[in-house]
Amino acid sequence: MEYVVTEDSAAPGKAPTLADNSKKSGSSYGVIVKPVVNAIGVLRYLAHKGAPERAADIARHLEINPSTCFNILRTLVLEDVVDFNPLSKTYSAGLGLARLAEQLVTQGQRVQLALPLMRELAIARGITVTLWRPMGNDRIVLVSSESSPADLHIYMPLGQRLPILMGASGRLFVGQMNLSENDLHAEFARIRWARALSFEEYLDQVHLAQRHGWAVDDGYFSDGVLAIAAPVRDTTRSIAYTVSAVMIRSQHSDAEVRIKALGQSLKELGTRLESVLF
Incomplete structure (x- = not known):
């Protein structure tokens, strides 16, 4: 038994x-923190895309406010889970995400x-x-x-x-x-x-x-x-x-x-x- x-x-x-x-x-846990959801969405998108993307394109695809999306991306870059290419102004999944x-x-x-x-x-x-x-x-x-x-x-x-x-x-x-x-x-x-x-x-x-x-x-x-x-x-x-x-x-x-x-x-x-x- x-x-x-x-x-x-x-x-x-x-x-x-x-x-x-x-x-x-x-x-069931009903508490949802929207910025966290958006950040995870950005990481999932970049990992799935497998190619560099501009902030505006990421924001449009995920239907996130462009300013909010830019701030999320900048934070993720500082946390070393997203890479930023200053020449092409694009973002991609970073090595830190792979290590995590x-x-x-x-x-x-x-x-x-x-x-x-x-x-x-x-x-x-x-x-x-x-x-x-x-x-x-x-x-x-x-x-x-x-x-x-x-x-x-x-x-x-x-x-x-x-x-x-x-x-x-x-x-x-x-x-x-x-x-x-x-x-x-x-x-x-x-x-x-x-x-x-x-x-x-x-x-x-x-x-x-x-x-x-x-x-x-x-x-x-x-x-x-x-x-x-x-x-x-x-x-x-x-x-x-x-x-x-x-x-x-x-x-x-x-x-x-x-x-x-x-x-x-x-x-x-x-x-x-x-x-x-x-």
Whole structure:
């Protein structure tokens, strides 16, 4: 039997729920920043065109105000993702854009190399193992997931986004956010947890995670779900990812012993993933 853990992204901070796979709901993010859309449109057009173009022609094709288009192009040139030829007064996709695309492909390839290590632990422990990374300053996103072939396991859709404080991973990321206690309290207050959790209890759990090197969320992220996470650090020793074990609480007995053993296993896996991802 497969269960899916989802978040209603239309209601920020709403606690995810445990539901069967037939009740999966989609995500929608309604905020659109027009200048960003226009800039991406310019990059797509130049990459597709494959030949230098004048600013006026780009603006006409994309139906962008010529002055706005010129300012976008000038900014993209300064950011080294578009090249400008001063003789012909034309613009083309720059080497910086190619390097950016290459970095994204390389990152994806590295995540693929992490999957066998994650799968190994998922099968050995009969759990779901997930990989999360921060997105901006206030969200984390699920980039990879491996489940055991057991009859009962948890499925989490790739691309799922959660408030950065939420879950076992959140208790790790918050440790390097350098927020004042007042700011942290304000962010905490915006989240609706599946189980009652005071700010003081949350802080204690954050400090405990810092001492142990791994964190626990015991049903606060989603009722009936136990999550344990460990950091994956980059070359600067910042937490770039977290690797998390997710399981249904009622599946397992002797939870305290299991949590400690899994925490240590995840800590070791996080160290192994560092050599793959960086």
